[in-house]
Amino acid sequence: MAIQQKKHEMPTQAPEVRAHNFSEVALGYTAEIALEEAQRCLNCKNRPCVEGCPVNIDIPDFISKIKEKDFEGAYGVITKSSSLPAVCGRVCPQETQCESKCTMGIRFEPVGIGRLERFVADYHNENCKEAPRKPQSNGHRVAIVGSGPSGLTCAGDLAKKGYKVTVFEALHTAGGVLVYGIPEFRLPKSIVAKEVDTLKQLGVDVQCNVVIGKTLTVDELFDDGYEAVFIGSGAGLPNFMNIPGESLKGVYSANEFLTRSNLMKAYRESDTPIMKGGRVAVVGGGNVAMDAARTALRLGAEKVYIVYRRSIEELPARAEEVEHAKEEGIEFRLLCNPTKITGYNNPSDPRDPKNGFVTGMECVRMELGEPDASGRRRPVEIPGSEFTLDVDTVVMAIGTSPNPLIKSTTDGLEVNRRGGIVVNEEGLTSRKGVYAGGDAVTGAATVISAMGAGKVAAAAIDKYLSK
Secondary structure (H helix, E strand, C coil), rough: CCCCCCCCCEEECCHHHHHHCCCCCCCCHHHHHHHHHHCCCCCCCHHHHHHHHCCCCHHHHHHHHHCCCCCCHHHHHHHHCCCCHHHHHHHHHHCCCCHCCCHHHHCCCHHEEEEEHHHHHHHHHHHHCCCCCCCCCCCEEEECCCCCHHHHHHHHHHHHCCCCEECCCCCCCCCHHHHHHHCCCCCCCCHHHHHHHHHCCCEEECCCCCCCCEEEHHHHHHHHHEEEEECCCCCCCEEECCCCCCCCCEEEEEEHHHHHHCCCCCCCCCCCCCCCCCCEEECCCCCHHHHHHHHHCCCHHHHHHHCCCCCCCCCCCCCCCCCHHCCCCCEEECCCEEEEEEECCCCCCCCCCCEEEEEEEEEEEEEEEEEEECCCEEEEEEECCCCEEEEEEEECCCECCCCCCHHHHHCCCCCCCCCCCCCCCCCCCCCCCCCEHHHHHHCCCCCHHHHHHHHHHHHHHHHHHCC
């Protein structure tokens, strides 16, 4: 039988339909499609795809189980390495990781590894009602700060080894960036809740509304009997451009904008204030910018722009997300950079309700010069190319920094100039028994890289407490 050269397409909602709802865009493989896609795997002896996976899932093995129609067996293979398979199957950038190493990809399109992982996880969640076996306790207690991907992964790996793990989450819902940062149409919150419930069944205790650094300190966690602490508090401090007008009404950080929609359900009938309708500019070119732009569209915006200072080739967002945004009608203003946000001002009537609201964004066109420190060509302003975008909402999606709260309340915790916690190759910080990983260390990065860091730290904590 001839090898199918292209991976099987992911069924999706039609663009003209999905642009007006928050239901999941990608509908998932059927069993028939999954079986056909699995047949494309060559089951290579050297398994290069596993090298490309930050949590080292045995990819050929789980795909072999799919070929045998043993979907539960495939789930068992995945969960030996990953605590969040349904999440990773949806938001992991497989195209630059496992799929980029796929031998099939040398001549044809790589195997749809992420799509198969999602299929397996969804099949398990829909068909398996049996709770996972709770391991026997080993008597050790570990505290996890933050319930994002790094914290949940560290918690899951330790719980499977018998540790009594408590996860402390500052917000009222567990999941970290998975619930406040990624929209419902990309990652349904029911999926995150299911993954968290699975960890609870393994014995993980999740305590919400606890702000480590305020409610409790790291030192107090040790005083309470925890023998090790993992900090996975993420990068929740938004960055701004420091241009005139950023304090106007109608200017959001992407963090605030997405949190209002995702976690506080502002897209439903809600008391949470957020833009409704109008014209929106989202500044940035990463996945968060795509999420914000596509959310604005679903909230009723009549026009949405992505404003990015480099070209399409340098756009850091996943190609799939860019394609979906374009299909939905979002306009890309590339090689453009904001210089000022303008607002309505009526000094003769300070009670005018329009005072202080955004009316537009002044931009300048750019061209690409020599490469900068990141290896990408540096954008340079083109003199005399200024123009104004007619918008009434601006969302800044230009990155985030690690939250400074824990470092400011924990003595002896070394941080770098960007605010990231300094760790060694095992995730150990400058404090004995304190480990860290994910965005709290690296700044904003991918879900799967954060999971990889949580996995490394869990192994190191086990080694430390087993001495």
